[in-house]
Amino acid sequence: MSTHPIVEARDVVLSFGETPALRGADISAAPGEILAVMGPSGSGKSTLLHCLAGILLPASGEIRFDGRRVDTMNETQRSTLRRDRFGFVFQFGQLVPELTAEENVALPLLLGGARRPAALTKARSWFERLGLGGLEHRRSGELSGGQAQRVALARSLVTAPEVLFADEPTGSLDSLTGEQVMDLLVTTAREQGTTVILVTHEPRVAAYADREVIVRDGRVNAYVPEGVGP
C-alpha cells in the first residue's frame, strides 16, 4: 500500500498496574482499509483499539491519526477527535436506554451540534436500509439483540466517520444476524470510504476484512520462538 496510513501505532507499551497489556505493538491501516485484528483472549486487542482511538494513553510509543500525534493531545482535543472523526461499535450495542432507537442514532449528530429535526431526519434514513423500518420509536429494551446491534451500527456510521473502531461487533449475535451486520458494515464503510479497525476472534468475521493482523502477548504478529527452537 503506497498511501500513508490514516491510523498508526508505533512501539506502543501499556500496562494495567502490574499487568502488561501492550509490549511494543505496531499497527497501521491505510485510508479506506478494513483491517481485522485477531488473536487470543487477553492478548491486548481491545487495549490496542482503545489506544488507537485516543481513549487510553500509552506509557510509551506513538499513536497517529492522519499523521497527527494523538497520544500527545490533551483530553479535550482527543474527545473532539473521537466525536467528529471516529465511530465506535462494541460487542453489546450500548444504546442509551432512555432514548428511542432513532434518537440513539441521532445522538452523535446532536452532540456534534446538529439541530434536532435535521439530526432525526438523517437518523431515520438509516432504518429502512438496515431492515429496521418501523422500529424508529422503540426503546433499546424493546429491541432484539440483533436489532439493537444494527441500531448501534447506524449510530456509529451516521456521522460518516473517517475511522470506525469495532470491537467484536457481532459477538452477541447468531451467525445469520452477525452476517447481516458485517455485510452492512462493510458495504457502508466502502461507500463512505471509512477505514475500519475490526477486532474479532472469529475467522468468518475477519474474512470480511481486506487484511488481518494477529495480536499475541501485547505485540502484533509477534513470532515467539521460545520452546520451538532446538
Add this chain to the structure above:
Amino acid sequence: MSVPLTLLGLLDREPSHGYELKRDYDVYFGRGKPLPFGQVYATLGRLARDGKVVVSEVGPGVGPDRKRYVITDQGATEVETWLAEPVEPEPHLQTVLFAKVVLALMLGRPAEQYLDSQRRAHLRRMRELTELKRTGSLVDALLADHGLFHLEADLRWIELTGARLDTLAKEVRR
C-alpha cells in the same frame, strides 16, 4: 497423508533403520493403522533412487533391516519446503496439518510460523468465499458457506494447536 515426506521428515532427525522409522511412524502418525514393512522399504527404495536418502552402512546378516538410512541435502531441502509451504486450504486436511506440526516440533523447526502462514492461506481463501457470497446468488452463498464453515473448523484447530505448541513440543521430542 504423505508417507514418503513423513518418513523423510523422521530421517531428518537422525539416521535410522527401517524398523525404527516404522515404529515412530506408527506411534505418531499411524492412528491405529500401522504402516506395513513392505511399504516402508518400498518407500525408502524410491527415496534412495531419487537421491533423497542414502544407505550409510550395511550390517551383518541378510534382509532389509541391515540398512541404516541417512537423509541427503536434497531430501532435507524437500522436508523444509514441505513444512514451510501452507497446505491448499481445502476441508479435511487435518491429518496433513497434524503431521506437519508434529514433525516441525520434532525437528525443532518454527511450527508457529508454519501455522501462521497456514492461517494466512486459510483466511485468504475465506475472504474469496466471503466476497463470492456477498456478490453472488443465494446458491453461490450456500456453497460458499459450506466451504467457510469447514475452513473455520480447520482454523479453530490451528488456534488451539498454536496455543498448545510448547506442551506438544515436550511430548514429541526425546
